[in-house]
Amino acid sequence: MAELSSDVMRGYNDVIVLSILADGDSYGYEISRCINERSGGRYPIKETTLYSTFTRLERLGFISSYVGSETYGRQRTYYTVTDTGKSYLKEKCQEWQLAQDVIGSFINRFISES
């Protein structure tokens, strides 16, 4: 099964995390599981990638964190998307569409319909 490497996905981790949080607040493990499931196992995101994304997004003000419910006596850190984060997500979606169109105009003819 083909898998995507970190290099290829480098510019998109922010968007992926933001899109998941747009559906609701979540925490590290949940988000990682969600990415694995929704990608059908094709993007097993690394722990370090995920957490450096959290740090970056929080530093840029696109997400914020809070301490949430207790599980097994331990408190989780939950992430929530901010308004700035939502706008950034929207921008990035438009950028993705534009990139798809532009790149597609070059390589679509090589893509076999399957």
Next chain:
Amino acid sequence: MEHMETNNGKIRTYLDNIFASLPKTEQAARMKEEMYCSMLDKYNGLVEAGESEDAAFGRIVGEFGSIEDIRSELQPAPVNTAAPAPAKLTLPASKETEMAYEKYRIFAAVLIAVAVILFIFAPLGYASYEQLFASETMTNFVFGSMIAVGVMLCVKAVVGREKYFELVKKPEYNVLPSPERVEAYRKFAVVRSWLMGLAVGMFVLSPFARELSGSDLVLGGLIAVGVAILIILAAVRKSYRDVVGEHPDKKD
């Protein structure tokens, strides 16, 4: 759940090792803690799904990723937490500052040189004063005053030093010497070697001069002047070095 406890240590140790080479900041500690929770959750999930403990641990380690990803996002440990340390600016020294500093140093050096002369002449000239004043009180007074004035001059020379030192040696700046100063330092170094030779000559000649003249004062005078020359030379040289740094041709 038992398996939570048995492999708790392994995950913890793994993360401790990874984070050992990263800056020890609060940010890093928080991240380590969160990653621990997440890895533990993942581990438990795998074991519950039927994997063996070792296989589960192997998988979470395999999916850990590269430490460089974390390092690039972590801020370096701050040097002081109050304010960010300002970058060292490189400033050219202002001519006025350099001149003021050098003037001050020469002034201080002259004061000290005069003080030294007084210290030397006070006891030496004692006999002469006795003849001059023909009164013991007067002689002692003169002796005492010479010493006292010498001390005052020394104090005056040292007290003003800090202020001028500040002008040149601000720790936040790397002060660049002006090219004129560097040239002047070069020239001074040449003059200095001649003058030092002169001073040494005076020291050597002083006992002979004393024999010739039969006077202690001559001996004292030559020595005092020689010492004064050396003090002033040292002070001027220091003033150059404070501003310019090492001698430009590294000959000193």
